[in-house]
Amino acid sequence: MRSGPTRRDFLRMMGAAAGVAVGATLPGIPRSASGATSSSPGKPEQRPLGKTGFRVGTVGIGAMTTRDPEVIRFAVERGVDYVDTAAAYMGGENERIVGRALAGIRDKVVLATKVRIGTVGQMILSAENSLRSLKVDVIDVLQLHGISTEAEVTDEGAREAFRKLIDQGKVRAAGVTTHRGQETVLLAVQKHGFYKTVLVAYNFRSDTGVAATVAGALGLSQGLSNTIRAVAGSGIGVIAMKTQAGGYASPPGGFSPHQAALAWVLANPGVVTTIPGMTSYAQVEENLGARGKRFALADHIALRRYALEIGDRHCGLCGACGGACPRGVEVPNVLRALMYLEGSREEGLARATYGSLPPGRNAAACEDCESCLVMCRLRLPVGRLGRRAHARLAG
Incomplete structure (x- = not known):
């Protein structure tokens, strides 16, 4: 039984809203979004997805948390032509949801999913599953899921599996995804030349913080924004995820920052498309309002207000703290799990992410740690956040 409005209900609301006085908007949708997508003339902007041969719009959909296939169909009707899922999402159910959503409209989208690194046989079996x-004959972009090192980029077993799947006509292009060690992965993909796309966590907080500034000054890091530009310039298709900086509640007063967050990401010419999560028709309408939008002063103000609302909770997913805990806590994944819980409000995903941590790698050690030695470029209180993650997600 549906808990929210159906597509027909939402379209009826949209029609009613069109008839009210100028300046009024639907609840929860800012003035800049109301009606902007559906009434825009012409085809939305498309960018080439590296050397894959595909061209896609700048706002796709990350289906990881989408449980209603009708929301995905609604997005495709509104012009979304890039859909991202993974075998790991919802224990495999998410791919089945996407398959139901795309029935009869498969040819309208570039479809991407993911496979974990493993033996050649394991990876081929995963892709065939x-x-x-998905109820499709071919996957447009199959991505090596969640890697962080150059060694994973050059893993010959993974490459062999991809080659076989491409030769068999089951996959069209190979890519990778990364949550940590992102600059390392981007540069390795550029250097070694096998993979055609990289999915990275990228948002307006990605290059902020004193540590990032100092590292750049010392030549230790190009900064994620500059690395994306350089790698994309060599023909790699860069796709951005986690674009909404965790999806935390918007600042009070109905002032949504989410179009501004997408506009910031898309201002980087190296980014081909984005895959914000969308779980409702209203979110689809709002996010699609960012297509063709230029990042302006009002957007800068919106993101400053959003940053204040987020406070010290949001992990920038730079991965710099990986391996920094002397007690072995996998800090990046602990903070990512907490972000899923408190930002995206996806308890199941948060528990699955936290529960997947190997013994001794979760934040249990944070409970009796008197002084956290992990430094964060965003100055997050890592020890306190680790304790909160363990209290809320363990067991």
Whole structure:
């Protein structure tokens, strides 16, 4: 039984809203979004997805948390032509949801899913299971899921699996995804030349913080924004995820920052498309309002207000703290799990992420740690956040 409005209900609301006085908007949708997408003339901007041969719009959909296939169909009707899922999402159910959503409209989208690194046989079997779940004959972009090192980029077993799947006509292009060590992965993909796309966590907080500034000054890091530009310039298709900086509640007063967050990401010419999560028709309408939008002063103000609302909770996913805890806590994944819980409000995903941490790698050690030695470029209170993550997600 549906808990929210159906697509027909939402379209009826949109029609009613069009008839009210100028300046009024639907609840929860800012003035800049109301009606902007559906009434925009012409085809939305498309960018080439590196050397894959695909061209896609600048706002796709990350289906990881989308449980209603009708929301995905609604997005495609509104012009979304890039859909991202993974075999790991919802224990495999998410691919089946996407498969139901795309029934009859498969040819309208570039479809991407993911496979974990493993043996050649394991990876081929995983891809074939994805084909069945998605009810498609071919996956447009199959991505090596969640890597962080150059060694993973050059793993010959993974490459062999991809080659076989491409030769068999089951996959069209190979890519990778990364949550940590992102600059390392981007540069390795550029250097070694096998993978055609990289999915990175990228948002307006990605290059902020004193540590990032100092590292750049010392030549230790190009900064994620500059690395994306350089790698994209060599023909790699860069896709941005986690664009909404965790999806935390918007500042009070109905002032939404989410179009501004997308506009900031898309201002980087190296980014081909974005995959914000969308779980409702209103979110689809709002996010699509960022297509063709230029990042302006009002957007800068919106993001400053949003940053204040987020406070010291949001992990920038730079991965710089990886391996920094002397007690072995996998800090980046602990903070990512907490972000899923408190930002995206996806308890199941948060528990699954936290529960997947190996013994001794979760934040149990934070409970009796008197002085956290992990330094964060965003100055997050890592020890306190680790304790909160363990209290809320353990067991």
